[in-house]
Amino acid sequence: MTAQSPPPGGAFGIVGLGSVGEVLLRALHAAGHRVVGVDTDDEVLARVARRLRADGAAGRPSPVLTGDHALLRGTDLVVEAVPEERTVKAAALRRITGVCEPGTPVITTTATASLTRLAIATGRPGDLAGLRLFTPPYAGAPAEAVRTDLTSAAAAAALDRLLDAAGLDPVQVGAQPAADATALVLRLCNRAAALSDEGYVTGHAVDTAMRLGCALPAGPLEMLDRIGVDTAHAALSSLYRRTGDRSFAPAPVLARMIGEGRLGRKTGRGFHRWDAAGALRTGHSSTPDPVAPRPVRRIGVLGSGAMARGIAEVTAVAGHPTVVVARSTRAAHNALEAVAGSLTRAVRRGTVTPAARDKALAVLHGTTRLAALADCDLVIEAVAEDADVKREMFTALGEVCAPGTVLATTTSSLSVAACAEASGRPADVVGLHFFNPAPVMRLVEIAHTPATAPDVTATARSVCRGLGKTAVECPDRPGFIVNSLLFPYLGEALALLDRPGADDRVVERTDTAVQRGFGYPMGPFALLDTIGLDVSLAIQNRLYEHFATEDHRPSPALAELVTAGLLGRKNRRGLRTACLPAR
Structure with missing residues (x-):
């Protein structure tokens, strides 16, 4: 639906109604706020309108869904949620500041671009602040308010109001830990996509195994669907170009899915299917065994x-x-x-x-x-x-x-x-x-x-x-599902210890970012301690013997820890337990 004029009084503006923008718009709308949603794709506007109708939002003010940026004029605050590409974001921000009055707070959802550089590019750096989102912003999702040295007090206060209005949970993580945690999770999801594509197991099995075996809030393929397959592909591609690390090279299945329009939750089809309201369809009923099991009593x-x-x-x-x-x-x-x-x-x-x-x-x-x-x-x-x-x-x-x-x-x-x-x-x-x-x-x-x-x-x-x-x-093959995906993720976390200029608190801060940002029950370093550093090293060695890839190469740091007698929780000496006395 397209409105010809903005709603009376103040409102929130959302530019870009993809995985982040749509969910943010629906969260604000569900909380009773007036919202103007802008997207240049008519199909996107129609899809969001259908989902709003499916939400059954009777009695609430209808959001304005439009392709006309001019209807942002008069809004109290505008959120930019266009694809994660610096030039695209800079152009979108300039378009917003071109129609909104000076002093209107503008919030960018960038995860990788320099916030200060984007602020300068708008010509109104005091009006810009950042909203760091780790996952699409469902109610209670973690989000970090990010300000530059140029951000005005009014823009900073407006950012805090946005978090409250959208029902987001404010967290403090920091730019580098957030980037590290995001890179770790994206690579885990990327490997899960490749694993399901090779035909070893189904995507449903991958997500079930990782969700239950690692107590994750969502399986990695469901996470890709929620992020948006195209969004994840773009983020992985950017990291690959910047680092040259082949573990960031997007799994080929992602490009094929983009070509087929299977972008995940926002299009209703991805690794899973999603209903008209954007909820995950769970139709994976068990079928009777074709053969009878043997009786088991003792x-x-x-x-x-x-x-x-x-x-x-x-x-x-x-x-x-x-x-x-x-x-x-x-x-x-x-x-x-x-x-x-x-x-x-x-x-x-x-x-x-x-x-x-x-x-x-x-x-x-x-x-x-x-x-x-x-x-x-x-x-x-x-x-x-x-x-x-x-x-x-x-x-x-x-x-x-x-x-x-x-x-x-x-x-x-x-x-x-x-x-x-x-x-x-x-x-x-x-x-x-x-x-x-x-x-x-x-x-x-x-x-x-x-x-x-x-x-x-x-x-x-x-x-x-x-x-x-x-x-x-x-x-049968070493690692089965869970360990074949989990241990490369743990190895990449350990590799952060060898990064030039690594923060002395990288262990604690990375764990905190993974926990608070993505809702994992524990970060990778705490998980290594829980598994046992000696057990983890043995599993790394066996996986490398079988797969012989860089993804599975054993960590030198882990070998040194085990040689020094640091085994993790079992002897209360490890990456997160070194300060505790041995029992």
């Missing part, structure tokens, strides 16, 4: 470490008689004590009832005898992440376990096929990669080899459903 867990204990807790709570096989009587006893303590804490939190705890402990047993696994229907190996150790265990399981027993490995970076071969019964072997802590994390990656029997994969799916887990499936 479960064996081989190992007594943190992962083995967590899996045993989950299977026992689900009602499966569970036996934990450990290397020593003491280890078996400690494992059962740890599960009991975990369940008691869960009772205090209210996530498990006392009766459920007691039932789980009643069906949980520990032993050192491998023969105790002979009558199990499913055995889950959770020993040390060492290829030789795992092959030895699977050779023993192949001899001890009854025919038809499903044998699963929890490996996250080693070959499932190698375990399957060692067992002597490869059709019975599948990967079941639980995430730590297993009682809390919902994701399980099911990795199948070419030899895995269809009813074994069906059994894995059935067991995961019964445990209340969400399973994603993938062919």
